[in-house]
Amino acid sequence: xxxxxxxxxxxxxxxxxxxxxxxxxxxxxxxxxxxxxxxxxxxxxxxxxxxxxxxxxxxxxxxxxxxxxxxxxxxxxxxxxxxxxxxxxxxxxxxxxxxxxxxxxxxxxxxxxxxxxxxxxxxxxxxxxxxxxxxxxxxxxxxxxxxxxxxxxxxxxxxxxxxxxxxxxxxxxxxxxxxxxxxxxxxxxxxxxxxxxxxxxxxxxxxxxxxxxxxxxxxxxxxxxxxxxxxxxxxxxxxxxxxxxxxxxxxxxxxxxxxxxxxxxxxxxxxxxxxxxxxxxxxxxxxxxxxxxxxxxxxxxxxxxxxxxxxxxxxxxxxxxxxxxxxxxxxxxxxxxxxxxxxxxxxxxxxxxxxxxxxxxxxxxxxxxxxxxxxxxxxxxxxxxxxxxxxxxxxxxxxxxxxxxxxxxxxxxxxxxxxxxxxxxxxxxxxxxxxx
Amino acid sequence: xxxxxxxxxxxxxxxxxxxxxxxxxxxxxxxxxxxxxxxxxxxxxxxxxxxxxxxxxxxxxxxxxxxxxxxxxxxxxxxxxxxxxxxxxxxxxxxxxxxxxxxxxxxxxxxxxxxxxxxxxxxxxxxxxxxxxxxxxxxxxxxxxxxxxxxxxxxxxxxxxxxxxxxxxxxxxxxxxxxxxxxxxxxxxxxxxxxxxxxxxxxxxxxxxxxxxxxxxxxxxxxxxxxxxxxxxxxxxxxxxxxxxxxxxxxxxxxxxxxxxxxxxxxxxxxxxxxxxxxxxxxxxxxxxxxxxxxxxxxxx
Numbered sequence: 038x039x040x041x042x043x044x045x046x047x048x049x050x051x052x053x054x055x056x057x058x059x060x061x062x063x064x065x066x067x068x069x070x071x072x073x074x075x076x077x078x079x080x081x082x083x084x085x086x087x088x089x090x091x092x093x094x095x096x097x098x099x100x101x102x103x104x105x106x107x108x109x110x111x112x113x114x115x116x117x118x119x120x121x122x123x124x125x126x127x128x129x130x131x132x133x134x135x136x137x138x139x140x141x142x143x144x145x146x147x148x149x150x151x152x153x154x155x156x157x158x159x160x161x162x163x164x165x166x167x168x169x170x171x172x173x174x175x176x177x178x179x180x181x182x183x184x185x186x187x188x189x190x191x192x193x194x195x196x197x198x199x200x201x202x203x204x205x206x207x208x209x210x211x212x213x214x215x216x217x218x219x220x221x222x223x224x225x226x227x228x229x230x231x232x233x234x235x236x237x238x239x240x241x242x243x244x245x246x247x248x249x250x251x252x253x254x255x256x257x258x259x260x261x262x263x264x265x266x267x268x269x270x271x272x273x274x275x276x277x278x279x280x281x282x283x284x285x286x287x288x289x290x291x292x293x294x295x296x297x298x299x300x301x302x303x304x305x306x307x308x309x310x311x312x313x314x315x316x317x318x319x320x321x322x323x324x325x326x327x328x329x330x331x332x333x334x335x336x337x338x339x340x341x342x343x344x345x346x347x348x349x350x351x352x353x354x355x356x357x358x359x360x361x362x363x364x365x366x367x368x369x370x371x372x373x374x375x376x377x378x379x380x381x382x383x384x385x386x387x388x389x390x391x392x393x394x395x396x397x398x399x400x401x402x403x404x405x406x407x408x409x410x411x412x413x414x415x416x417x418x419x420x421x422x423x424x425x426x427x428x429x430x431x432x433x434x435x436x437x438x439x440x441x442x443x444x445x446x447x448x449x450x451x452x453x454x455x456x457x458x459x460x461x462x463x464x465x466x467x468x469x470x471x472x473x
Numbered sequence: 474x475x476x477x478x479x480x481x482x483x484x485x486x487x488x489x490x491x492x493x494x495x496x497x498x499x500x501x502x503x504x505x506x507x508x509x510x511x512x513x514x515x516x517x518x519x520x521x522x523x524x525x526x527x528x529x530x531x532x533x534x535x536x537x538x539x540x541x542x543x544x545x546x547x548x549x550x551x552x553x554x555x556x557x558x559x560x561x562x563x564x565x566x567x568x569x570x571x572x573x574x575x576x577x578x579x580x581x582x583x584x585x586x587x588x589x590x591x592x593x594x595x596x597x598x599x600x601x602x603x604x605x606x607x608x609x610x611x612x613x614x615x616x617x618x619x620x621x622x623x624x625x626x627x628x629x630x631x632x633x634x635x636x637x638x639x640x641x642x643x644x645x646x647x648x649x650x651x652x653x654x655x656x657x658x659x660x661x662x663x664x665x666x667x668x669x670x671x672x673x674x675x676x677x678x679x680x681x682x683x684x685x686x687x688x689x690x691x692x693x694x695x696x697x698x699x700x701x702x703x704x705x706x707x708x709x710x711x712x713x714x715x716x717x718x719x720x721x722x723x724x725x726x727x728x729x730x731x732x733x734x735x736x737x738x739x740x741x742x743x744x745x746x747x748x749x750x751x752x753x754x755x756x757x758x759x760x761x762x763x764x765x766x767x768x769x770x771x772x773x774x
Contacts, residue, residue, distance in 0.1 A: 157575060160574070160576055160577075163566060184566055186565075186566070186571065186574045187571040187574070188569060188571060189569070189570065189571045189572070190569065191544050191568075191569035191570070192569045193566070193567065193569045239569070240569065241540060241541070241544045241567070241568065241569050242541075242544075243544060243545050244541060245538070245541055245542070246538075246541060247537030247538055247540055247541040248541075281537070283536075283537025283538065283541075284537060284538050284541070285536065285538045291534065291536040291537065291538065292537075293537045332534065332536075334534075336525065336527035336528060337524075337525075337527075337528055337533070337534070337536075338527055338528045338529060338532070338725055339532060339534065340529050340532050340699075340725070340727075341727050387699045388699070433698075434598075434601075434602070434697070434698060435559075435602060435697070436598060465598075468555065468558045468559060469559070470535070470558065470559050470560060470562050470563045471535075471559075471563075472535060472563060473534055473535050473536055473537060
């Protein structure tokens with residue numbers, strides 16, 4: 038208080054009250070005291086106002102950069118110990134896809150980093166760009182799409198490049214997967230993960246039970262369409278329709294089940310046989326996927342314990358013409374193949390989860406018409422690959438996770454690959470939100 | 474393909490043509506806002522609360538049932554200040570509902586209408602899961618509810634003008650009863666002034682600020698980071714030097730950490746309702762504060 042009064046006197050002096058110096062009489066002193074008291078009050082009032090203004094100001098973005106999109110970066114690194122040479126990896130019994138489906142390199146490696154930008158564009162659209170930065174291949178666009186906000190009646194339209202809504206796992210980004218790698222079925226039927234350039238229309242029903250139906254039309258830029266990069270043709274190269282039903286059950290179970298049908302017309306879809314020759318397929322490819330997911334958390338509060346059960350069944354029919362590189366001949370080819378996986382992940386205490394996944398593929402039936410013979414395509418020889426995977430992960434915050442995974446992979450008909458992965462996945466920047 | 478397309482559109486247009494339900498559909502992110510909308514709306518609204526008192530409103534899955542509900546909502550009432558950042562943005566983009574998107578009258582963030590506490594000076598994830606806009610749990614101060622209620626009331630009147638008079642008269646009556654209740658609670662809570670307490674999470678700050686209770690520590694080492702053994706050991710030591718009077722936790726917190734600290738320090742651990750539905754007596758907003766104050770007074774006696 039004393040200090041404040043002194044300050045007020047100094048202020049008064051500075052404000053130009055020359056008579057202060059010469060003040061002698063009692064009256065003058067009293068008048069000065071009154072002046073000082075008033076100044077004191079003014080200072081106090083100013084402080085309160087300033088405090089309130091500070092609250093207001095701090096809750097308001099200060100600059101143009103407040104309009105910047107939400108930015109987040111995913112970093113992931115991995116140590117792999119593989120008992121078999123990853124360069125000789127292949128999934129026997131199935132047509133090799135054009136994507137990277139192998140278990141990666143041995144030893145330490147930097148996984149794909151992800152850079153995500155997202156914001157509302159205006160009142161009509163929201164935009165999202167997710168770039169993947171691979172240590173070998175540079176920058177690629179994983180997803181880059183706009184999405185409508187202003188359509189009503191449950192409709193949304195997405196356009197650009199996006200992960201196709203075929204099945205369940207395909208739409209989820211790798212950093213949010215419960216295991217280090219994709220299920221075998223996703224590898225052989227969708228080339229690990231199918232990202233399509235195109236348009237998606239989705240409709241959510243006005244019912245208490247969740248129901249959606251959707252349609253995707255795309256270029257066919259990736260396996261199972263082909264060639265790589267898409268066909269040189271106007272119109273639509275791939276079509277996908279899907280529907281989901283979901284809801285709650287009891288006081289802690291949420292579920293969703295879906296069916297999708299992906300139809301593509303590959304044109305000169307090439308694949309290399311292990312012998313080094315290049316074969317190509319032109320025809321029709323139709324894929325059915327049934328998926329189901331069930332999540333349990335006591336009272337829907339997943340903080341302490343929760344359980345997640347997820348499975349998908351794939352069935353693909355292909356028929357058309359196959360050109361054999363070895364024989365340089367073209368003949369008819371047809372196949373009916375299937376695969377499934379089932380996985381469960383249990384968080385038994387906060388931060389810690391354990392999981393198990395079972396993979397099984399069935400090479401089904403393949404038929405070749407003359408002049409082709411099954412012997413020309415050793416990779417397509419009948420074989421049913423299987424894999425068992427267990428993992429444990431530690432999630433100390435919403436933004437970091439460390440995982441140890443062990444898999445016994447029988448993708449190759451001649452050898453079992455024992456794989457150990459130690460991995461970290463972290464996210465920096467904007468708070469993420471994950472799909473159910 | 475063509476058959477499927479035709480089917481999709483036929484089904485779509487058939488269901489889109491269904492008449493909307495008569496009542497105003499309110500989607501409340503948390504039970505307290507559901508209860509407030511119910512007070513203001515009465516029989517003119519149909520309120521759905523996306524979470525219960527047993528859920529941490531920050532960690533909620535964007536479940537299919539929530540998408541189904543938000544799809545038909547006319548008004549979304551949330552705390553805001555990034556409390557629901559992990560799930561509401563997803564629900565909004567998947568809803569196909571233009572009425573409740575950001576920037577429309579149907580989008581209501583309660584915390585925007587009151588002065589927020591604990592706006593961080595330094596924003597860094599090393600400090601835990603902090604909210605740059607300040608503490609979002611504004612409803613634990615009843616004076617904030619008195620500030621938010623008139624704004625929400627006007628918003629409801631704007632969206633549903635046919636029932637505007639009803640919202641305003643219900644709102645006026647609610648505010649009168651609420652102001653009287655605040656005066657009563659302030660009198661009842663007077664003995665709590667200056668009493669040191671340990672909280673679980675920083676979700677009680679507005680109550681602390683209102684009653685003048687003193688927050689002496691929290692079971693979480695950092696906001697959003699679950700209690701760790703080393704942090705609990707530190708708290709035990711701290712409580713031996715300067716004991717708090719009571720340890721409080723919310724229904725969505727596991728009581729383990731609070732009970733551990735309580736058993737080591739002989740300080741009573743009390744579950745407070747935190748929001749509507751948190752305890753049997755917290756049936757509505759009035760019961761929420763009645764029971765919270767009663768439980769604290771009982772513990773510090």
